[in-house]
Amino acid sequence: xxxxxxxxxxxxxxxxxxxxxxxxxxxxxxxxxxxxxxxxxxxxxxxxxxxxxxxxxxxxxxxxxxxxxxxxxxxxxxxxxxxxxxxxxxxxxxxxxxxxxxxxxxxxxxxxxxxxxxxxxxxxxxxxxxxxxxxxxxxxxxxxxxxxxxxxxxxxxxxxxxxxxxxxxxxxxxxxxxxxxxxxxxxxxxxxxxxxxxxxxxxxxxxxxxxxxxxxxxxxxxxxxxxx
Numbered sequence: 001x002x003x004x005x006x007x008x009x010x011x012x013x014x015x016x017x018x019x020x021x022x023x024x025x026x027x028x029x030x031x032x033x034x035x036x037x038x039x040x041x042x043x044x045x046x047x048x049x050x051x052x053x054x055x056x057x058x059x060x061x062x063x064x065x066x067x068x069x070x071x072x073x074x075x076x077x078x079x080x081x082x083x084x085x086x087x088x089x090x091x092x093x094x095x096x097x098x099x100x101x102x103x104x105x106x107x108x109x110x111x112x113x114x115x116x117x118x119x120x121x122x123x124x125x126x127x128x129x130x131x132x133x134x135x136x137x138x139x140x141x142x143x144x145x146x147x148x149x150x151x152x153x154x155x156x157x158x159x160x161x162x163x164x165x166x167x168x169x170x171x172x173x174x175x176x177x178x179x180x181x182x183x184x185x186x187x188x189x190x191x192x193x194x195x196x197x198x199x200x201x202x203x204x205x206x207x208x209x210x211x212x213x214x215x216x217x218x219x220x221x222x223x224x225x226x227x228x
Contacts, residue, residue, distance in 0.1 A: 030225040032057055033065030034094055037073045039129060047080060054084035063090040063224040065116070069127075070146070071099025074108045074115075081113075088112040090224060092170060095119055097153045098146075102160065109165055114220065117157055118172035121186035121194045123149050125179045150186070150202070158206040166212040170220050171195065 032053045037046045050066070057064045064086065068074050074093045081091055089112055096105055097117035108115055126145050160169060173187065173195055180187040186194050195217075203213055 029062065030227075031063045031065050031092075033092070034067035035064060035077075036067035037069065037077060039069040040072045042073055042076055042080075050077065050080050051084055054081050054086045057086055057090070058084065061090075061227045063092065065092040066094050068093060068095045068099075071096045071104070074099075074104075075111070078108065078111045078113055082111075089114070092116050092224065095174070097157070098148050100148070100152065100156075102156050105156070105160065106163070109160075109168060114168045114170060114224065116170045116172060117153060118170065119148070119174040120150060120153060120171060120199050121173050121175065121190075122179055122183060123147060123186060124182040126182070150199070154199070154202050154206060158203060158208050161203075161208050161212050166215045167220065169216050170224075171199065171216050 035050045035053045037043075037050070042050075053064050056062070064081065066074075066077050068077065074096060077093060078088065078091070081088065091113045092115065093108055093113050094116045095118060096108065096115045097119055099105065105115060124145065124147050126143055128144070157169070160166075173192065175187050175192060180191075186198070190197055200213055200217075204210070
């Protein structure tokens with residue numbers, strides 16, 4: 001019961017912040033995100049935060065955007081959101097373009113959620129699974145890194161569009177300064193314009209029609225950011 005009450009307080013705090021910020025700035029909050037889970041696991045804290053966001057979503061009607069680590073735990077996220085009575089048509093499962101298995105993405109889409117190809121251009125990155133030491137020793141050290149080429153992302157995306165899923169896919173870039181230097185030919189050179197200058201023509205070359213590209217870039221985000 002204590003955990004339930006704590007999650008209820010968290011959801012209430014999220015709702016209050018949403019309304020307070022709107023009063024203070026005039027800017028309307030449009031989505032709860034990124035609600036994160038770890039690599040191949042969901043910790044108790046992550047589950048608590050995801051349930052709190054789901055309850056705030058139910059109370060406000062705002063959409064929910066999640067963060068998966070390397071495209072894992074998406075189905076488990078959906079199950080938690082379903083338990084909280086979330087409207088799955090207003091849920092976006094993030095970073096699924098990192099997962100190389102198209103059948104897994106189809107299984108996620110079969111639940112009724114939206115998915116995001118939202119790390120486009122981030123082809124190389126470093127990642128950590130625990131905090132770095134406060135005072136690391138000087139000198140060479142090992143680190144973990146990942147490579148996911150955009151050509152593989154676009155091939156998978158074009159296949160999902162051919163399967164009829166364009167109305168539930170969103171496109172973005174997860175552009176951060178921490179990774180721009182690792183991707184000089186994409187984020188480093190073109191910044192946010194990379195999506196329009198490289199990704200859109202790349203999809204067109206793979207036979208994705210203009211109306212499907214517009215659906216993913218414009219209509220789908222507009223639908224999710226609209227509150228009835």
